[in-house]
Amino acid sequence: xxxxxxxxxxxxxxxxxxxxxxxxxxxxxxxxxxxxxxxxxxxxxxxxxxxxxxxxxxxxxxxxxxxxxxxxxxxxxxxxxxxxxxxxxxxxxxxxxxxxxxxxxxxxxxxxxxxxxxxxxxxxxxxxxxxxxxxxxxxxxxxxxxxxxxxxxxxxxxxxxxxxxxxxxxxxxxxxxxxxxxxxxxxxxxxxxxxxxxxxxxxxxxxxx
Amino acid sequence: xxxxxxxxxxxxxxxxxxxxxxxxxxxxxxxxxxxxxxxxxxxxxxxxxxxxxxxxxxxxxxxxxxxxxxxxxxxxxxxxxxxxxxxxxxxxxxxxxxxxxxxxxxxxxxxxxxxxxxxxxxxxxxxxxxxxxxxxxxxxxxxxxxxxxxxxxxxxxxxxxxxxxxxxxxxxxxxxxxxxxxxxxxxxxxxxxxxxxxxxx
Numbered sequence: 001x002x003x004x005x006x007x008x009x010x011x012x013x014x015x016x017x018x019x020x021x022x023x024x025x026x027x028x029x030x031x032x033x034x035x036x037x038x039x040x041x042x043x044x045x046x047x048x049x050x051x052x053x054x055x056x057x058x059x060x061x062x063x064x065x066x067x068x069x070x071x072x073x074x075x076x077x078x079x080x081x082x083x084x085x086x087x088x089x090x091x092x093x094x095x096x097x098x099x100x101x102x103x104x105x106x107x108x109x110x111x112x113x114x115x116x117x118x119x120x121x122x123x124x125x126x127x128x129x130x131x132x133x134x135x136x137x138x139x140x141x142x143x144x145x146x147x148x149x150x151x152x153x154x155x156x157x158x159x160x161x162x163x164x165x166x167x168x169x170x171x172x173x174x175x176x177x178x179x180x181x182x183x184x185x186x187x188x189x190x191x192x193x194x195x196x197x198x199x200x201x202x203x204x205x206x207x208x209x
Numbered sequence: 210x211x212x213x214x215x216x217x218x219x220x221x222x223x224x225x226x227x228x229x230x231x232x233x234x235x236x237x238x239x240x241x242x243x244x245x246x247x248x249x250x251x252x253x254x255x256x257x258x259x260x261x262x263x264x265x266x267x268x269x270x271x272x273x274x275x276x277x278x279x280x281x282x283x284x285x286x287x288x289x290x291x292x293x294x295x296x297x298x299x300x301x302x303x304x305x306x307x308x309x310x311x312x313x314x315x316x317x318x319x320x321x322x323x324x325x326x327x328x329x330x331x332x333x334x335x336x337x338x339x340x341x342x343x344x345x346x347x348x349x350x351x352x353x354x355x356x357x358x359x360x361x362x363x364x365x366x367x368x369x370x371x372x373x374x375x376x377x378x379x380x381x382x383x384x385x386x387x388x389x390x391x392x393x394x395x396x397x398x399x400x401x402x403x404x405x406x407x408x409x410x
Contacts, residue, residue: 048356049306050303065277069285
């Protein structure tokens with residue numbers, strides 16, 4: 001399975017630098033697990049990180065820092081906690097839970113991934129019935145969608161499991177879930193409030209408000 | 210614009226190539242820690258990396274005690290994970306950078322266990338790589354040469370991205386450059402690195 005839709009280079013750079021919000025990081029990690037090309041791009045960016053670290057002018061450590069560190073070397077290492085992802089979910093969701101699935105309209109399910117990643121970016125599981133139009137985006141912040149099951153199509157083409165859709169800024173596209181299986185996606189979006197209005201926009205036309 | 214960027218470069222980064230310690234020497238010290246728990250080798254690694262890791266944490270907004278703490282944790286992880294260092298995959302500085310980065314992310318996250326995303330990527334990368342870029346990208350010398358050959362402005366933006374928050378478009382605000390311009394320049398910088406590394410093969 002070779003992914004055909006990838007995150008942008010600059011998003012991979014921010015992933016490598018550790019400066020991407022947790023919600024986005026989880027969606028990127030989901031894609032990376034199945035995409036050698038993007039892992040290579042992340043490693044390239046990490047090499048830049050190594051160069052950045054090496055060029056930093058050092059800051060003097062507290063007196064006795066080395067001795068303190070040496071004294072801790074023989075202490076037993078903390079036992080790594082092995083966490084499992086929720087059933088049927090990718091390894092990137094290990095340690096997370098899936099909140100109650102809300103169904104604001106027929107054919108669409110939204111669950112918050114718990115615990116909430118951060119106040120700045122939300123992480124959700126979406127279930128979109130075949131033929132159902134996914135919420136129209138186009139509101140500024142970064143949005144990442146990793147397809148777990150099923151498929152959807154927008155102006156850029158067809159997105160299948162392993163693919164990642166990155167939108168932001170002026171994008172205004174309307175993805176439609178393809179016939180067949182329910183499309184299940186992991187979705188991260190910057191700004192929670194905007195996400196609420198996004199839902200409202202979806203619900204409004206359908207209820208004729 | 211150029212003045213601003215160069216000013217920022219001067220305040221954020223030092224352009225000297227570090228002290229006389231070579232990447233190969235550092236990699237050997239890590240190998241010595243891995244093979245025989247060599248404390249002298251560890252002390253050498255500490256001398257080189259700990260002050261830099263502390264600066265890295267401070268630049269990213271950690272308080273002095275937090276930075277000191279995270280530096281200790283990073284160096285302890287260097288000791289404990291030394292066996293997992295593979296010089297064919299990453300240079301010493303890159304490896305230490307990823308450890309420091311991950312520990313900072315953990316510290317920022319609330320006190321709760323979640324997936325170690327770096328470990329997942331690591332596990333996934335046991336699969337054969339389709340992209341031959343990997344080996345080249347890891348030759349740190351090649352990368353540094355490619356970085357040095359980048360126009361100053363692109364190199365600076367690339368380096369700044371390690372100290373700025375994506376969500377807030379901080380680089381853009383800081384440099385008074387539109388976000389779209391920052392992104393396209395970053396993209397161009399990464400593309401140039403990739404092309405340069407491919408050419409070196």
